Amino acid sequence: MKKNPWKRVCLYLFVFAVCVIILYPYFVMFTTAAKTNEEMYSTTAGILPKEFKWSNFIDVWSAAPIMKYMFNSIIVAGGATLIAILCGIPAAYALSRMKFKGKGFFMGAVIMSQMFSPVVLLVGINRMMSSIGLKDSLLGLILLNAAFNQAFAIWLLRGTFTSISSEMEQAAKIDGCGTVQALVRILLPMAAPGIITTLIFVFINSWNEYTIALTLISSDVLKPITVGINVFYGFNMIQWQYLFATSIYATIPVIILFLCIEKHLVAGLTSGGVKG
Amino acid sequence: MKNRAKPETLRTMKKIEPYIWLLPSILMMGCMIMIPIFNVFRASVTEISKVGVYKEFNGFANYISVFKKQTFWHTLQNTVVWTIVVVGLSTLIGFILALVLNVEFHGRKLVRAVIVFPWATALIIQSVVWKYIINADYGALNALLYNLGIIDHYVNWTATPGAFFAWECFVGIFVTVPFVTFCVLSGLQSIDASLYEACKVDGASFWAQLFKVTVPLVMPSLTVSTVLNIIYVFNSFPIVWTISKGDPADQTHTLVTYLYDLSFSNGKFGEAAAVSVIGFLILAACASVYMILSLRAEQED
Numbered sequence: 001m002k003k004n005p006w007k008r009v010c011l012y013l014f015v016f017a018v019c020v021i022i023l024y025p026y027f028v029m030f031t032t033a034a035k036t037n038e039e040m041y042s043t044t045a046g047i048l049p050k051e052f053k054w055s056n057f058i059d060v061w062s063a064a065p066i067m068k069y070m071f072n073s074i075i076v077a078g079g080a081t082l083i084a085i086l087c088g089i090p091a092a093y094a095l096s097r098m099k100f101k102g103k104g105f106f107m108g109a110v111i112m113s114q115m116f117s118p119v120v121l122l123v124g125i126n127r128m129m130s131s132i133g134l135k136d137s138l139l140g141l142i143l144l145n146a147a148f149n150q151a152f153a154i155w156l157l158r159g160t161f162t163s164i165s166s167e168m169e170q171a172a173k174i175d176g177c178g179t180v181q182a183l184v185r186i187l188l189p190m191a192a193p194g195i196i197t198t199l200i201f202v203f204i205n206s207w208n209e210y211t212i213a214l215t216l217i218s219s220d221v222l223k224p225i226t227v228g229i230n231v232f233y234g235f236n237m238i239q240w241q242y243l244f245a246t247s248i249y250a251t252i253p254v255i256i257l258f259l260c261i262e263k264h265l266v267a268g269l270t271s272g273g274v275k276g
Numbered sequence: 277m278k279n280r281a282k283p284e285t286l287r288t289m290k291k292i293e294p295y296i297w298l299l300p301s302i303l304m305m306g307c308m309i310m311i312p313i314f315n316v317f318r319a320s321v322t323e324i325s326k327v328g329v330y331k332e333f334n335g336f337a338n339y340i341s342v343f344k345k346q347t348f349w350h351t352l353q354n355t356v357v358w359t360i361v362v363v364g365l366s367t368l369i370g371f372i373l374a375l376v377l378n379v380e381f382h383g384r385k386l387v388r389a390v391i392v393f394p395w396a397t398a399l400i401i402q403s404v405v406w407k408y409i410i411n412a413d414y415g416a417l418n419a420l421l422y423n424l425g426i427i428d429h430y431v432n433w434t435a436t437p438g439a440f441f442a443w444e445c446f447v448g449i450f451v452t453v454p455f456v457t458f459c460v461l462s463g464l465q466s467i468d469a470s471l472y473e474a475c476k477v478d479g480a481s482f483w484a485q486l487f488k489v490t491v492p493l494v495m496p497s498l499t500v501s502t503v504l505n506i507i508y509v510f511n512s513f514p515i516v517w518t519i520s521k522g523d524p525a526d527q528t529h530t531l532v533t534y535l536y537d538l539s540f541s542n543g544k545f546g547e548a549a550a551v552s553v554i555g556f557l558i559l560a561a562c563a564s565v566y567m568i569l570s571l572r573a574e575q576e577d
Contacts (some may be wrong), residue, residue: 008297008381011376011379011381011489012381014376015381015383016389018391019390022390022391022393022394022450023390023393024409025402025405025409026393026530028408028409028416032408032416039413039416041413042414043413043414043430045414046419046423047419047420047424057315057534066539067480068449074569086300087300087301087303087304088303090297090298090300091297091298091300091301093297094294094297094298095298098293098294099294100294100295103294104571106298106302108571109305111563111566111567112560112563112567113305114507115507115559115562115566116309116481116556116559117508119511119513119535119536120316120511120531120535120551120552120555120556120559121309121312121315122536122539122540122548123534123535123539123545123549123552124311124313124315124316124319124552126539127312127319128311128313128315128482132493143307144308146304146308147304147305147307147309148309150301150304150305154301169506179293194422201564204396207398208397208398208399208400209399210400210514211514211536215540220348223577226400229400229401240408243404244408247404247405250398251396251397254396254398255392255393255396255397257396258392258395258396259392259396262388262458266341266458266459266461267462275332
Protein backbone atom coordinates (compact mmCIF):
# COMPACT_ATOMS: atom_id res chain seq x y z
CA MET A 1 0.00 0.00 0.00
CA LYS A 2 2.83 2.39 0.83
CA LYS A 3 4.05 2.36 -2.74
CA ASN A 4 1.18 4.44 -4.01
CA PRO A 5 0.84 7.78 -2.18
CA TRP A 6 -2.34 8.68 -4.10
CA LYS A 7 -4.11 5.66 -2.70
CA ARG A 8 -3.19 6.85 0.77
CA VAL A 9 -4.51 10.33 0.10
CA CYS A 10 -7.79 8.93 -1.23
CA LEU A 11 -8.07 6.65 1.77
CA TYR A 12 -7.63 9.53 4.20
CA LEU A 13 -10.05 11.74 2.29
CA PHE A 14 -12.66 9.00 2.26
CA VAL A 15 -12.26 8.23 5.93
CA PHE A 16 -12.36 11.92 6.78
CA ALA A 17 -15.58 12.39 4.80
CA VAL A 18 -17.17 9.42 6.56
CA CYS A 19 -16.26 10.83 9.97
CA VAL A 20 -17.62 14.26 9.06
CA ILE A 21 -20.95 12.79 7.97
CA ILE A 22 -21.25 10.58 11.04
CA LEU A 23 -20.34 13.36 13.45
CA TYR A 24 -22.55 15.95 11.77
CA PRO A 25 -25.72 15.19 13.77
CA TYR A 26 -23.68 15.29 17.00
CA PHE A 27 -22.22 18.63 15.94
CA VAL A 28 -25.74 19.91 15.29
CA MET A 29 -26.93 18.59 18.64
CA PHE A 30 -24.10 20.28 20.46
CA THR A 31 -24.25 23.67 18.76
CA THR A 32 -28.05 23.82 18.82
CA ALA A 33 -28.08 22.98 22.51
CA ALA A 34 -26.08 26.15 23.09
CA LYS A 35 -28.31 28.43 21.01
CA THR A 36 -30.38 31.22 22.49
CA ASN A 37 -34.13 31.03 22.13
CA GLU A 38 -34.16 34.00 19.72
CA GLU A 39 -31.62 32.46 17.41
CA MET A 40 -33.28 29.05 17.46
CA TYR A 41 -35.95 29.85 14.91
CA SER A 42 -33.90 32.32 12.91
CA THR A 43 -34.08 31.78 9.17
CA THR A 44 -30.74 33.48 8.62
CA ALA A 45 -28.68 31.42 11.02
CA GLY A 46 -25.01 30.75 10.53
CA ILE A 47 -23.40 27.34 10.83
CA LEU A 48 -22.40 28.15 14.39
CA PRO A 49 -24.55 30.13 16.84
CA LYS A 50 -23.65 33.81 16.94
CA GLU A 51 -23.73 33.66 20.68
CA PHE A 52 -23.11 30.50 22.70
CA LYS A 53 -25.45 30.16 25.62
CA TRP A 54 -23.63 27.47 27.58
CA SER A 55 -25.94 27.98 30.54
CA ASN A 56 -28.56 25.94 28.63
CA PHE A 57 -26.64 22.86 29.70
CA ILE A 58 -27.26 23.79 33.33
CA ASP A 59 -30.71 25.35 32.97
CA VAL A 60 -32.08 22.20 31.39
CA TRP A 61 -31.90 20.38 34.72
CA SER A 62 -34.44 22.79 36.16
CA ALA A 63 -36.50 23.20 32.95
CA ALA A 64 -37.88 19.68 33.31
CA PRO A 65 -37.49 16.76 35.74
CA ILE A 66 -34.54 15.39 33.77
CA MET A 67 -32.95 13.99 36.89
CA LYS A 68 -36.09 11.97 37.58
CA TYR A 69 -36.19 10.64 34.01
CA MET A 70 -32.53 9.66 34.16
CA PHE A 71 -33.12 7.93 37.47
CA ASN A 72 -36.06 5.99 35.98
CA SER A 73 -33.90 4.95 33.05
CA ILE A 74 -31.19 3.72 35.40
CA ILE A 75 -33.74 1.70 37.41
CA VAL A 76 -35.31 0.18 34.31
CA ALA A 77 -32.06 -0.58 32.51
CA GLY A 78 -30.33 -1.78 35.68
CA GLY A 79 -33.23 -3.99 36.75
CA ALA A 80 -33.69 -5.46 33.28
CA THR A 81 -29.97 -6.18 33.00
CA LEU A 82 -29.87 -7.90 36.37
CA ILE A 83 -32.85 -10.13 35.60
CA ALA A 84 -31.74 -10.93 32.06
CA ILE A 85 -28.30 -11.98 33.30
CA LEU A 86 -29.54 -13.95 36.30
CA CYS A 87 -31.92 -15.94 34.10
CA GLY A 88 -29.51 -16.05 31.18
CA ILE A 89 -26.47 -17.50 32.96
CA PRO A 90 -28.06 -20.81 34.01
CA ALA A 91 -29.73 -21.21 30.61
CA ALA A 92 -26.50 -20.49 28.75
CA TYR A 93 -24.67 -22.87 31.09
CA ALA A 94 -27.09 -25.70 30.38
CA LEU A 95 -26.89 -25.02 26.66
CA SER A 96 -23.11 -25.04 26.56
CA ARG A 97 -22.33 -27.81 29.06
CA MET A 98 -25.17 -30.32 29.05
CA LYS A 99 -26.76 -32.63 26.54
CA PHE A 100 -30.51 -32.98 26.73
CA LYS A 101 -33.58 -33.57 24.64
CA GLY A 102 -35.11 -30.45 23.14
CA LYS A 103 -31.85 -28.48 23.20
CA GLY A 104 -32.10 -27.73 19.50
CA PHE A 105 -35.74 -26.77 19.93
CA PHE A 106 -34.92 -24.42 22.80
CA MET A 107 -32.11 -22.78 20.84
CA GLY A 108 -34.53 -22.34 17.97
CA ALA A 109 -37.14 -20.81 20.26
CA VAL A 110 -34.55 -18.42 21.69
CA ILE A 111 -33.62 -17.25 18.22
CA MET A 112 -37.27 -17.05 17.17
CA SER A 113 -38.16 -14.89 20.17
CA GLN A 114 -35.45 -12.45 19.10
CA MET A 115 -37.25 -12.13 15.78
CA PHE A 116 -40.41 -10.77 17.33
CA SER A 117 -39.83 -7.26 18.44
CA PRO A 118 -42.04 -5.65 21.07
CA VAL A 119 -43.51 -3.33 18.45
CA VAL A 120 -45.50 -6.00 16.61
CA LEU A 121 -46.70 -7.31 19.96
CA LEU A 122 -47.66 -3.94 21.42
CA VAL A 123 -51.41 -4.56 21.37
CA GLY A 124 -50.91 -7.81 23.25
CA ILE A 125 -48.32 -6.39 25.63
CA ASN A 126 -50.58 -3.48 26.44
CA ARG A 127 -53.48 -5.78 27.29
CA MET A 128 -51.39 -8.14 29.37
CA MET A 129 -49.81 -5.33 31.36
CA SER A 130 -53.19 -3.70 32.04
CA SER A 131 -54.68 -6.94 33.25
CA ILE A 132 -51.87 -7.63 35.74
CA GLY A 133 -51.73 -4.00 36.83
CA LEU A 134 -48.20 -3.32 35.61
CA LYS A 135 -49.14 -0.98 32.80
CA ASP A 136 -47.92 2.29 34.19
CA SER A 137 -45.05 0.97 36.26
CA LEU A 138 -41.29 0.66 36.17
CA LEU A 139 -41.50 -3.01 37.16
CA GLY A 140 -43.47 -3.70 33.99
CA LEU A 141 -40.79 -2.02 31.88
CA ILE A 142 -38.05 -3.92 33.71
CA LEU A 143 -39.70 -7.29 33.06
CA LEU A 144 -40.41 -6.56 29.40
CA ASN A 145 -36.91 -5.27 28.70
CA ALA A 146 -35.43 -8.28 30.48
CA ALA A 147 -37.57 -10.67 28.44
CA PHE A 148 -36.90 -9.05 25.09
CA ASN A 149 -33.16 -8.98 25.77
CA GLN A 150 -33.07 -12.51 27.11
CA ALA A 151 -32.36 -14.07 23.74
CA PHE A 152 -29.31 -11.90 23.16
CA ALA A 153 -28.08 -12.49 26.68
CA ILE A 154 -28.32 -16.27 26.27
CA TRP A 155 -26.78 -16.07 22.84
CA LEU A 156 -23.76 -14.02 23.95
CA LEU A 157 -23.25 -15.95 27.20
CA ARG A 158 -23.52 -19.32 25.53
CA GLY A 159 -20.87 -18.24 23.03
CA THR A 160 -18.58 -17.20 25.87
CA PHE A 161 -19.11 -20.35 27.92
CA THR A 162 -18.62 -22.60 24.92
CA SER A 163 -15.30 -20.92 24.12
CA ILE A 164 -14.01 -21.83 27.59
CA SER A 165 -12.85 -25.41 28.06
CA SER A 166 -14.76 -27.36 30.69
CA GLU A 167 -11.62 -29.11 31.95
CA MET A 168 -11.23 -26.89 35.00
CA GLU A 169 -14.83 -27.46 36.06
CA GLN A 170 -14.45 -31.21 35.59
CA ALA A 171 -11.38 -31.16 37.79
CA ALA A 172 -13.21 -29.17 40.43
CA LYS A 173 -16.10 -31.64 40.33
CA ILE A 174 -13.73 -34.55 40.88
CA ASP A 175 -12.46 -32.66 43.91
CA GLY A 176 -16.02 -32.68 45.23
CA CYS A 177 -17.34 -29.37 43.94
CA GLY A 178 -21.03 -29.26 43.05
CA THR A 179 -22.22 -28.06 39.66
CA VAL A 180 -23.35 -24.73 41.01
CA GLN A 181 -20.10 -24.23 42.85
CA ALA A 182 -18.09 -25.12 39.75
CA LEU A 183 -20.11 -22.59 37.77
CA VAL A 184 -19.80 -19.76 40.27
CA ARG A 185 -16.21 -20.35 41.40
CA ILE A 186 -14.59 -21.41 38.15
CA LEU A 187 -16.56 -20.67 35.02
CA LEU A 188 -17.99 -17.25 35.87
CA PRO A 189 -14.63 -15.61 36.75
CA MET A 190 -13.13 -16.98 33.55
CA ALA A 191 -16.12 -15.75 31.54
CA ALA A 192 -16.05 -12.29 33.11
CA PRO A 193 -15.23 -10.36 29.91
CA GLY A 194 -18.13 -12.00 28.08
CA ILE A 195 -20.47 -11.45 31.01
CA ILE A 196 -19.54 -7.78 31.26
CA THR A 197 -20.10 -7.38 27.51
CA THR A 198 -23.54 -8.94 27.87
CA LEU A 199 -24.35 -6.77 30.90
CA ILE A 200 -23.44 -3.57 29.11
CA PHE A 201 -25.21 -4.57 25.92
CA VAL A 202 -28.49 -5.34 27.69
CA PHE A 203 -28.14 -2.17 29.73
CA ILE A 204 -27.69 -0.02 26.62
CA ASN A 205 -30.57 -1.70 24.81
CA SER A 206 -32.88 -1.08 27.74
CA TRP A 207 -31.61 2.46 28.23
CA ASN A 208 -32.28 3.27 24.58
CA GLU A 209 -35.68 1.54 24.47
CA TYR A 210 -38.44 3.88 23.41
CA THR A 211 -41.52 2.18 22.00
CA ILE A 212 -42.64 0.07 24.96
CA ALA A 213 -42.12 2.93 27.38
CA LEU A 214 -43.98 5.34 25.11
CA THR A 215 -46.96 3.00 25.03
CA LEU A 216 -47.11 1.83 28.62
CA ILE A 217 -46.00 4.79 30.71
CA SER A 218 -48.44 7.64 31.17
CA SER A 219 -47.35 9.15 34.51
CA ASP A 220 -44.75 11.83 34.06
CA VAL A 221 -42.81 10.74 37.15
CA LEU A 222 -42.29 7.26 35.72
CA LYS A 223 -40.98 8.21 32.30
CA PRO A 224 -37.53 7.05 31.26
CA ILE A 225 -35.32 9.59 29.55
CA THR A 226 -36.10 8.49 25.97
CA VAL A 227 -39.78 9.27 26.50
CA GLY A 228 -39.13 12.12 28.93
CA ILE A 229 -37.40 14.30 26.34
CA ASN A 230 -40.79 14.64 24.68
CA VAL A 231 -41.64 17.30 27.30
CA PHE A 232 -39.66 19.79 25.24
CA TYR A 233 -41.86 18.91 22.30
CA GLY A 234 -44.76 21.30 22.83
CA PHE A 235 -47.63 21.67 20.38
CA ASN A 236 -46.57 25.08 19.15
CA MET A 237 -42.94 25.30 20.04
CA ILE A 238 -40.17 22.81 20.41
CA GLN A 239 -37.46 23.75 22.88
CA TRP A 240 -34.71 22.33 20.74
CA GLN A 241 -31.89 23.65 22.92
CA TYR A 242 -33.09 21.73 25.98
CA LEU A 243 -34.09 18.72 23.92
CA PHE A 244 -30.56 18.43 22.55
CA ALA A 245 -28.84 19.27 25.83
CA THR A 246 -30.76 16.40 27.43
CA SER A 247 -30.03 14.15 24.46
CA ILE A 248 -26.32 14.79 24.91
CA TYR A 249 -26.52 13.89 28.58
CA ALA A 250 -28.42 10.71 27.71
CA THR A 251 -26.03 9.74 24.93
CA ILE A 252 -22.50 10.33 26.25
CA PRO A 253 -22.47 7.61 28.94
CA VAL A 254 -23.94 5.11 26.50
CA ILE A 255 -21.33 5.81 23.84
CA ILE A 256 -18.55 5.43 26.40
CA LEU A 257 -19.96 2.12 27.62
CA PHE A 258 -20.41 0.93 24.08
CA LEU A 259 -16.82 1.76 23.14
CA CYS A 260 -15.67 -0.47 26.02
CA ILE A 261 -17.45 -3.56 24.71
CA GLU A 262 -17.49 -3.02 20.95
CA LYS A 263 -14.72 -5.55 20.14
CA HIS A 264 -16.11 -8.30 22.36
CA LEU A 265 -19.67 -7.66 21.33
CA VAL A 266 -19.14 -8.00 17.61
CA ALA A 267 -17.08 -11.15 18.00
CA GLY A 268 -19.80 -12.57 20.26
CA LEU A 269 -22.65 -11.68 17.93
CA THR A 270 -21.11 -13.11 14.80
CA SER A 271 -19.46 -16.22 16.24
CA GLY A 272 -21.64 -17.05 19.23
CA GLY A 273 -24.73 -17.25 17.12
CA VAL A 274 -23.78 -19.18 14.04
CA LYS A 275 -21.11 -21.41 15.45
CA GLY A 276 -20.58 -22.66 18.95
CA MET B 277 -18.55 -39.95 33.67
CA LYS B 278 -21.05 -41.82 31.55
CA ASN B 279 -19.84 -45.35 32.16
CA ARG B 280 -19.98 -45.00 35.92
CA ALA B 281 -23.08 -46.82 37.17
CA LYS B 282 -25.58 -44.68 39.05
CA PRO B 283 -28.68 -45.29 41.10
CA GLU B 284 -31.97 -44.80 39.30
CA THR B 285 -32.99 -41.62 41.14
CA LEU B 286 -29.69 -39.94 40.45
CA ARG B 287 -30.11 -40.74 36.79
CA THR B 288 -33.55 -39.14 36.65
CA MET B 289 -32.15 -36.14 38.49
CA LYS B 290 -29.46 -35.84 35.86
CA LYS B 291 -32.12 -35.99 33.16
CA ILE B 292 -34.24 -33.27 34.69
CA GLU B 293 -31.32 -31.07 35.70
CA PRO B 294 -30.82 -29.20 32.41
CA TYR B 295 -34.48 -28.20 32.39
CA ILE B 296 -34.19 -26.73 35.87
CA TRP B 297 -31.31 -24.60 34.64
CA LEU B 298 -33.44 -23.40 31.76
CA LEU B 299 -36.53 -22.78 33.86
CA PRO B 300 -36.00 -19.12 34.85
CA SER B 301 -35.46 -17.96 31.30
CA ILE B 302 -38.27 -20.16 29.96
CA LEU B 303 -40.65 -18.74 32.56
CA MET B 304 -39.66 -15.17 31.82
CA MET B 305 -39.81 -15.41 28.06
CA GLY B 306 -42.93 -17.53 28.30
CA CYS B 307 -44.80 -14.94 30.33
CA MET B 308 -43.54 -11.76 28.73
CA ILE B 309 -43.44 -12.87 25.09
CA MET B 310 -45.79 -15.83 24.65
CA ILE B 311 -48.77 -14.23 26.39
CA PRO B 312 -48.60 -11.08 24.22
CA ILE B 313 -48.30 -13.28 21.12
CA PHE B 314 -51.42 -15.17 22.19
CA ASN B 315 -53.17 -11.86 23.01
CA VAL B 316 -52.38 -10.41 19.61
CA PHE B 317 -53.74 -13.45 17.79
CA ARG B 318 -56.88 -13.38 19.90
CA ALA B 319 -57.36 -9.64 19.48
CA SER B 320 -57.04 -9.99 15.72
CA VAL B 321 -60.20 -12.12 15.60
CA THR B 322 -62.14 -10.17 18.23
CA GLU B 323 -64.35 -7.14 18.05
CA ILE B 324 -62.80 -4.55 20.34
CA SER B 325 -64.34 -1.26 21.40
CA LYS B 326 -62.47 2.03 21.13
CA VAL B 327 -61.56 1.98 24.80
CA GLY B 328 -60.17 -1.53 24.50
CA VAL B 329 -63.05 -3.65 25.80
CA TYR B 330 -63.04 -7.10 24.19
CA LYS B 331 -66.50 -7.96 22.86
CA GLU B 332 -66.88 -11.10 20.83
CA PHE B 333 -65.22 -13.32 18.27
CA ASN B 334 -65.75 -11.79 14.86
CA GLY B 335 -63.84 -14.15 12.59
CA PHE B 336 -61.79 -12.41 9.98
CA ALA B 337 -63.71 -9.14 10.06
CA ASN B 338 -60.66 -7.22 11.31
CA TYR B 339 -58.48 -8.67 8.56
CA ILE B 340 -61.08 -7.92 5.92
CA SER B 341 -61.46 -4.31 6.95
CA VAL B 342 -57.67 -3.94 6.97
CA PHE B 343 -57.39 -5.46 3.50
CA LYS B 344 -60.05 -3.05 2.25
CA LYS B 345 -57.94 -0.06 3.22
CA GLN B 346 -55.87 1.59 0.54
CA THR B 347 -53.50 2.79 3.24
CA PHE B 348 -52.69 -0.76 4.30
CA TRP B 349 -51.52 -1.76 0.83
CA HIS B 350 -49.54 1.42 0.47
CA THR B 351 -48.01 0.80 3.89
CA LEU B 352 -47.08 -2.76 2.98
CA GLN B 353 -45.38 -1.46 -0.13
CA ASN B 354 -43.54 1.17 1.92
CA THR B 355 -42.41 -1.47 4.39
CA VAL B 356 -40.94 -3.63 1.66
CA VAL B 357 -39.17 -0.63 0.07
CA TRP B 358 -37.98 0.57 3.49
CA THR B 359 -36.59 -2.83 4.49
CA ILE B 360 -34.91 -3.58 1.16
CA VAL B 361 -33.46 -0.10 0.63
CA VAL B 362 -32.21 0.36 4.17
CA VAL B 363 -30.80 -3.14 4.62
CA GLY B 364 -29.44 -3.31 1.07
CA LEU B 365 -27.64 0.02 1.05
CA SER B 366 -26.47 -0.35 4.66
CA THR B 367 -24.95 -3.70 3.81
CA LEU B 368 -23.19 -2.31 0.76
CA ILE B 369 -21.88 0.80 2.53
CA GLY B 370 -21.01 -1.12 5.68
CA PHE B 371 -19.08 -3.66 3.63
CA ILE B 372 -17.07 -0.97 1.84
CA LEU B 373 -16.34 0.79 5.13
CA ALA B 374 -15.19 -2.46 6.68
CA LEU B 375 -12.81 -3.07 3.76
CA VAL B 376 -11.35 0.40 4.27
CA LEU B 377 -11.06 -0.01 8.02
CA ASN B 378 -9.26 -3.30 7.53
CA VAL B 379 -6.34 -1.39 5.97
CA GLU B 380 -3.70 -0.15 8.42
CA PHE B 381 -3.63 3.63 8.66
CA HIS B 382 -3.00 6.33 11.23
CA GLY B 383 -6.04 7.09 13.34
CA ARG B 384 -7.83 3.86 12.48
CA LYS B 385 -8.81 3.32 16.10
CA LEU B 386 -10.30 6.79 16.23
CA VAL B 387 -12.37 6.18 13.10
CA ARG B 388 -13.62 2.88 14.54
CA ALA B 389 -14.70 4.76 17.65
CA VAL B 390 -16.54 7.37 15.58
CA ILE B 391 -18.41 4.69 13.66
CA VAL B 392 -19.68 3.28 16.98
CA PHE B 393 -21.57 6.54 17.66
CA PRO B 394 -24.73 6.01 15.57
CA TRP B 395 -25.01 2.42 16.80
CA ALA B 396 -24.85 3.39 20.47
CA THR B 397 -27.15 6.40 20.27
CA ALA B 398 -30.83 5.86 21.03
CA LEU B 399 -32.84 5.71 17.80
CA ILE B 400 -35.27 8.28 19.15
CA ILE B 401 -32.48 10.80 19.72
CA GLN B 402 -30.97 10.19 16.32
CA SER B 403 -34.42 10.64 14.74
CA VAL B 404 -35.13 13.90 16.57
CA VAL B 405 -31.79 15.37 15.48
CA TRP B 406 -32.45 14.55 11.85
CA LYS B 407 -35.94 15.94 12.10
CA TYR B 408 -34.35 19.21 13.20
CA ILE B 409 -31.60 19.07 10.57
CA ILE B 410 -34.01 18.74 7.65
CA ASN B 411 -36.52 21.30 8.91
CA ALA B 412 -37.41 23.60 6.02
CA ASP B 413 -37.60 26.87 7.99
CA TYR B 414 -34.79 26.81 10.49
CA GLY B 415 -33.09 23.44 9.95
CA ALA B 416 -29.36 22.99 10.24
CA LEU B 417 -28.91 21.55 6.77
CA ASN B 418 -30.35 24.65 5.09
CA ALA B 419 -28.19 26.90 7.26
CA LEU B 420 -25.11 24.84 6.45
CA LEU B 421 -25.63 24.67 2.69
CA TYR B 422 -26.68 28.32 2.49
CA ASN B 423 -23.62 29.52 4.36
CA LEU B 424 -21.35 27.35 2.24
CA GLY B 425 -22.95 28.93 -0.84
CA ILE B 426 -24.26 25.62 -2.18
CA ILE B 427 -27.90 26.76 -2.17
CA ASP B 428 -29.10 30.35 -2.62
CA HIS B 429 -32.41 29.96 -0.77
CA TYR B 430 -33.75 27.64 1.90
CA VAL B 431 -35.02 24.36 0.44
CA ASN B 432 -38.06 22.46 1.68
CA TRP B 433 -36.43 19.04 1.98
CA THR B 434 -39.67 17.23 2.70
CA ALA B 435 -42.01 18.79 0.15
CA THR B 436 -43.48 15.47 -0.99
CA PRO B 437 -44.29 12.21 0.81
CA GLY B 438 -41.62 10.58 -1.32
CA ALA B 439 -39.01 13.06 -0.12
CA PHE B 440 -40.08 12.49 3.47
CA PHE B 441 -39.75 8.77 3.04
CA ALA B 442 -36.39 9.07 1.31
CA TRP B 443 -35.04 11.03 4.30
CA GLU B 444 -36.35 8.39 6.64
CA CYS B 445 -34.57 5.75 4.61
CA PHE B 446 -31.41 7.87 4.81
CA VAL B 447 -31.61 8.02 8.60
CA GLY B 448 -32.32 4.29 8.66
CA ILE B 449 -29.16 3.65 6.66
CA PHE B 450 -27.21 6.06 8.83
CA VAL B 451 -27.97 4.11 12.00
CA THR B 452 -27.69 0.64 10.43
CA VAL B 453 -24.32 0.93 8.70
CA PRO B 454 -22.16 0.64 11.87
CA PHE B 455 -23.56 -2.76 12.78
CA VAL B 456 -22.77 -4.12 9.31
CA THR B 457 -19.33 -2.53 9.35
CA PHE B 458 -18.36 -4.16 12.62
CA CYS B 459 -19.79 -7.55 11.71
CA VAL B 460 -17.91 -7.61 8.40
CA LEU B 461 -14.77 -6.25 10.06
CA SER B 462 -14.75 -9.07 12.58
CA GLY B 463 -15.11 -11.49 9.68
CA LEU B 464 -12.30 -9.80 7.75
CA GLN B 465 -9.93 -9.89 10.67
CA SER B 466 -10.25 -13.63 10.97
CA ILE B 467 -9.09 -14.13 7.36
CA ASP B 468 -5.60 -15.58 7.17
CA ALA B 469 -3.21 -12.98 5.70
CA SER B 470 -1.37 -15.72 3.81
CA LEU B 471 -4.39 -16.07 1.53
CA TYR B 472 -3.81 -12.54 0.30
CA GLU B 473 -0.10 -13.25 -0.07
CA ALA B 474 -1.05 -16.16 -2.30
CA CYS B 475 -3.26 -13.84 -4.35
CA LYS B 476 -0.36 -11.46 -4.83
CA VAL B 477 1.92 -14.28 -5.96
CA ASP B 478 -0.71 -15.47 -8.42
CA GLY B 479 -1.19 -11.90 -9.66
CA ALA B 480 -4.93 -11.90 -8.91
CA SER B 481 -6.71 -8.63 -9.67
CA PHE B 482 -8.36 -6.55 -6.94
CA TRP B 483 -11.81 -7.73 -8.03
CA ALA B 484 -10.83 -11.37 -8.28
CA GLN B 485 -9.39 -11.16 -4.78
CA LEU B 486 -12.55 -9.43 -3.53
CA PHE B 487 -15.05 -11.89 -4.96
CA LYS B 488 -13.04 -15.11 -4.77
CA VAL B 489 -11.45 -14.67 -1.33
CA THR B 490 -12.94 -11.84 0.73
CA VAL B 491 -16.65 -12.15 0.02
CA PRO B 492 -16.92 -15.93 0.51
CA LEU B 493 -14.94 -15.77 3.75
CA VAL B 494 -16.97 -12.96 5.33
CA MET B 495 -20.23 -14.54 4.17
CA PRO B 496 -21.10 -15.95 7.64
CA SER B 497 -20.73 -12.51 9.27
CA LEU B 498 -22.58 -10.89 6.42
CA THR B 499 -25.44 -13.36 6.78
CA VAL B 500 -25.80 -12.69 10.49
CA SER B 501 -25.79 -8.94 10.04
CA THR B 502 -28.20 -9.04 7.08
CA VAL B 503 -30.77 -11.28 8.70
CA LEU B 504 -30.69 -9.42 12.00
CA ASN B 505 -30.92 -6.11 10.15
CA ILE B 506 -33.93 -7.26 8.14
CA ILE B 507 -35.72 -7.90 11.42
CA TYR B 508 -34.58 -4.68 13.11
CA VAL B 509 -35.30 -2.47 10.16
CA PHE B 510 -38.66 -4.07 9.49
CA ASN B 511 -39.59 -3.40 13.12
CA SER B 512 -37.99 0.00 13.39
CA PHE B 513 -40.50 2.38 14.88
CA PRO B 514 -38.87 5.62 16.16
CA ILE B 515 -37.43 6.93 12.89
CA VAL B 516 -40.66 7.03 10.87
CA TRP B 517 -42.78 7.88 13.89
CA THR B 518 -40.62 10.86 14.86
CA ILE B 519 -39.82 12.30 11.47
CA SER B 520 -43.20 12.07 9.73
CA LYS B 521 -45.66 10.13 11.94
CA GLY B 522 -46.77 8.45 8.74
CA ASP B 523 -47.99 11.78 7.37
CA PRO B 524 -48.67 13.50 5.05
CA ALA B 525 -52.01 11.73 4.57
CA ASP B 526 -50.71 8.35 5.85
CA GLN B 527 -48.39 8.17 2.87
CA THR B 528 -45.17 7.37 4.73
CA HIS B 529 -46.22 4.68 7.21
CA THR B 530 -44.45 1.39 7.62
CA LEU B 531 -46.28 -1.58 9.09
CA VAL B 532 -45.24 -0.87 12.69
CA THR B 533 -46.07 2.85 12.70
CA TYR B 534 -49.34 2.03 10.96
CA LEU B 535 -50.36 -0.47 13.60
CA TYR B 536 -49.34 1.93 16.35
CA ASP B 537 -51.39 4.68 14.76
CA LEU B 538 -54.38 2.35 14.33
CA SER B 539 -54.36 1.18 17.92
CA PHE B 540 -53.02 3.92 20.15
CA SER B 541 -54.16 6.96 18.14
CA ASN B 542 -57.43 5.66 16.66
CA GLY B 543 -58.52 2.97 19.12
CA LYS B 544 -58.84 0.30 16.41
CA PHE B 545 -57.16 -2.42 18.44
CA GLY B 546 -58.66 -5.32 16.50
CA GLU B 547 -57.44 -4.03 13.15
CA ALA B 548 -54.06 -3.16 14.64
CA ALA B 549 -53.78 -6.72 15.95
CA ALA B 550 -54.57 -8.02 12.47
CA VAL B 551 -51.77 -5.85 11.06
CA SER B 552 -49.49 -7.21 13.81
CA VAL B 553 -50.27 -10.78 12.82
CA ILE B 554 -49.52 -9.99 9.19
CA GLY B 555 -46.19 -8.43 10.20
CA PHE B 556 -45.64 -11.38 12.46
CA LEU B 557 -46.11 -13.86 9.63
CA ILE B 558 -43.71 -11.96 7.39
CA LEU B 559 -41.14 -12.04 10.19
CA ALA B 560 -41.78 -15.70 10.87
CA ALA B 561 -40.82 -16.39 7.27
CA CYS B 562 -37.59 -14.45 7.82
CA ALA B 563 -36.98 -16.29 11.07
CA SER B 564 -37.32 -19.69 9.49
CA VAL B 565 -34.88 -18.75 6.74
CA TYR B 566 -32.46 -17.65 9.43
CA MET B 567 -32.92 -20.84 11.45
CA ILE B 568 -32.33 -23.02 8.43
CA LEU B 569 -29.16 -21.08 7.67
CA SER B 570 -27.83 -21.22 11.20
CA LEU B 571 -28.67 -24.89 11.68
CA ARG B 572 -26.89 -25.67 8.45
CA ALA B 573 -23.85 -23.72 9.65
CA GLU B 574 -23.93 -25.64 12.91
CA GLN B 575 -24.00 -28.96 11.09
CA GLU B 576 -21.05 -27.96 8.95
CA ASP B 577 -19.10 -27.19 12.08
